[in-house]
Amino acid sequence: MITEEKKEEKSLNFIEEIIDTDLQSGKYTRIITRFPPEPNGYLHIGHATSICLNFGLTKKFPGYTNLRFDDTNPVTEDTEFVENIKNDIRWLGFEWENEHYASDYFDVLYGYAIKLINEGLAYVDDSTSEEIATLKGTPTEPGKDSPYRNRSVEENLALFEQMKNGAFPDGSRTLRARIDMAHINMLMRDPILYRIKHAHHHRTGDKWCIYPMYDFAHGQSDAIETVTHSICTLEFAPHRELYDWLIEKLGIYTSHQYEFARRNLNYTVTSKRKLLQLVQEGHVSGWDDPRMPTISGMRRRGYTAFSIRDFCDRIGIAKRENIVDVGLLEFCVREDLNKQALRRMVVLDPLKVVITNFPEGVTEMCHSENNPEDISTGNRDIPFSREIFIEKEDFMETPSKKYFRLAPGKMVRLKGAYIIQCDDFVKDENGEITEVRCTYIENSKSGQDTTGINVKGTLHWVSVAHALEVEVRLYDRLFSVEDPSSEDGDFKDYLNADSLHIITGYAEPALLEASEGESFQFLRKGYFAKDPDSTAEKLVFNRTATLRDNWAKTAN
Ligand code: ATP
Numbered sequence: 095m096i097t098e099e100k101k102e103e104k105s106l107n108f109i110e111e112i113i114d115t116d117l118q119s120g121k122y123t124r125i126i127t128r129f130p131p132e133p134n135g136y137l138h139i140g141h142a143t144s145i146c147l148n149f150g151l152t153k154k155f156p157g158y159t160n161l162r163f164d165d166t167n168p169v170t171e172d173t174e175f176v177e178n179i180k181n182d183i184r185w186l187g188f189e190w191e192n193e194h195y196a197s198d199y200f201d202v203l204y205g206y207a208i209k210l211i212n213e214g215l216a217y218v219d220d221s222t223s224e225e226i227a228t229l230k231g232t233p234t235e236p237g238k239d240s241p242y243r244n245r246s247v248e249e250n251l252a253l254f255e256q257m258k259n260g261a262f263p264d265g266s267r268t269l270r271a272r273i274d275m276a277h278i279n280m281l282m283r284d285p286i287l288y289r290i291k292h293a294h295h296h297r298t299g300d301k302w303c304i305y306p307m308y309d310f311a312h313g314q315s316d317a318i319e320t321v322t323h324s325i326c327t328l329e330f331a332p333h334r335e336l337y338d339w340l341i342e343k344l345g346i347y348t349s350h351q352y353e354f355a356r357r358n359l360n361y362t363v364t365s366k367r368k369l370l371q372l373v374q375e376g377h378v379s380g381w382d383d384p385r386m387p388t389i390s391g392m393r394r395r396g397y398t399a400f401s402i403r404d405f406c407d408r409i410g411i412a413k414r415e416n417i418v419d420v421g422l423l424e425f426c427v428r429e430d431l432n433k434q435a436l437r438r439m440v441v442l443d444p445l446k447v448v449i450t451n452f453p454e455g456v457t458e459m460c461h462s463e464n465n466p467e468d469i470s471t472g473n474r475d476i477p478f479s480r481e482i483f484i485e486k487e488d489f490m491e492t493p494s495k496k497y498f499r500l501a502p503g504k505m506v507r508l509k510g511a512y513i514i515q516c517d518d519f520v521k522d523e524n525g526e527i528t529e530v531r532c533t534y535i536e537n538s539k540s541g542q543d544t545t546g547i548n549v550k551g552t553l554h555w556v557s558v559a560h561a562l563e564v565e566v567r568l569y570d571r572l573f574s575v576e577d578p579s580s581e582d583g584d585f586k587d588y589l590n591a592d593s594l595h596i597i598t599g600y601a602e603p604a605l606l607e608a609s610e611g612e613s614f615q616f617l618r619k620g621y622f623a624k625d626p627d628s629t630a631e632k633l634v635f636n637r638t639a640t641l642r643d644n645w646a647k648t649a650n
């Protein structure tokens with residue numbers, strides 16, 4: 095699946111082909127696209143695909159991209175969401191040409207509605223929503239005309255004005271386009287253009303109590319902004335006919351709608367409505383919980399903007415919906431962080447090692463490269479002393495043949511420091527190993543000549559006396575099934591109860607200099623980013639991804 099799409103990415107995708115043809119033919123000399131979020135939640139990874147597509151097109155071809163808030167639904171929208179959406183788009187690395195709001199066009203849209211009424215193309219309907227639904231028919235049966243369909247233009251104009259002036263309660267009347275109640279496309283059976291909603295709007299306040307429907311705002315906003323290629327997801331394909339009809343009847347700029355398949359990730363949900371439930375019901379700590387597939391959650395988790403753009407590029411766009419493996423996203427972030435992240439040693443599950451031939455109370459400075467992938471980052475100092483921590487899993491009392499870590503009589507290299515040999519170990523009354531006793535080999539420090547000593551394993555370690563206690567948050571998938579939305583019952587029944595483990599890690603002191611959000615590779619453990627919950631007393635790190643590359647293995 096992925097291999098096929100990788101091939102696609104080399105040539106133009108189908109939308110780029112359309113644009114290329116339009117520019118070649120001289121239909122346009124430049125294009126205008128828009129990214130049109132509804133400010134009713136935070137952006138998620140699905141939106142990132144749409145952002146990369148819309149902004150990417152005008153990087154590739156002459157033209158520009160607008161940001162337009164599709165804010166026609168006062169009840170669910172909020173300025174908090176507007177600000178966060180803007181922040182997320184900028185963080186992803188894109189800048190819009192103009193910032194628009196569908197609500198800025200409410201006056202113009204009202205004028206358009208009057209025009210349709212005057213031309214006999216719209217009418218005020220007093221039917222209830224149930225009555226409208228009953229008269230609508232079914233895909234195989236034509237609908238029936240509303241008893242209000244043949245009102246005079248004058249009566250319609252008067253009623254519509256009264257609707258606007260607040261004379262009627264919510265839901266008591268609508269304005270509908272007068273198209274064809276027998277139309278094969280159900281959306282063309284006199285669609286609702288305006289509804290009454292006495293609600294406070296985040297920008298227009300209480301000025302309006304009637305609000306345009308999506309279909310009477312989206313295409314019109316596109317036309318007002320002279321958007322050339324209006325790209326949306328597949329579920330809007332049946333709306334295209336209405337989009338074109340309204341533009342034609344209003345005689346406004348002819349924007350064109352094109353559809354591509356939604357991109358969904360496995361083991362999560364990409365729907366603002368569902369993500370909102372997770373936030374409101376406390377299943378996560380907020381929109382930016384590092385387990386969330388939101389841009390802000392991923393940023394906090396340690397994802398880089400580049401890795402998200404790279405992911406969107408790799409999956410490309412398609413005409414058929416499919417679910418993308420989250421492993422690909424992890425692959426992208428590993429690739430990027432491997433190049434950039436500084437290396438640090440942090441022991442997550444400590445076992446004490448005493449180096450019996452190293453003097454007590456002495457600290458020796460060792461050195462190791464900050465990032466072997468980027469030598470310009472130089473070396474760092476790492477204090478070494480008589481007592482160190484290693485990972486519990488790096489010691490085995492009776493090792494198997496292929497075990498190259500520490501075991502009685504065996505030698506390992508301590509990263510950036512000496513080769514040590516295990517002489518003995520101590521067990522407590524429960525049989526748990528509590529301490530390992532080793533001797534270090536003089537002149538075996540990294541960089542020194544150790545010819546003749548055959549050591550296969552290199553371990554990370556931290557000096558006990560110098561170790562920083564840090565909080566480490568280990569994340570797993572938020573859901574335990576691939577597609578929680580398609581399972582029986584509520585999607586929240588499939589939340590992974592084990593998606594967060596908080597542990598204490600022991601870090602080398604260089605980690606103290608970490609800045610907020612900075613990413614590190616904890617040697618042999620994975621990529622971790624400093625969380626904003628960190629204080630001067632306690633550093634907190636989020637695991638972005640483990641080091642193991644599961645995705646590459648399954649793809650080959
Ligand atoms: P949600 O169901 O999460 O609220 P939406 O489509 O209603 O999604 P909008 O704010 O209306 O969210 O979306 C802004 C733009 O992002 C639209 O053009 C929409 O088609 C696109 N988009 C949203 N979700 C995805 C997705 N999963 N994949 C690709 N594009 C998406």
Ligand code: MG
Pocket residue numbers: 132
């Ligand atoms: Mg929407």
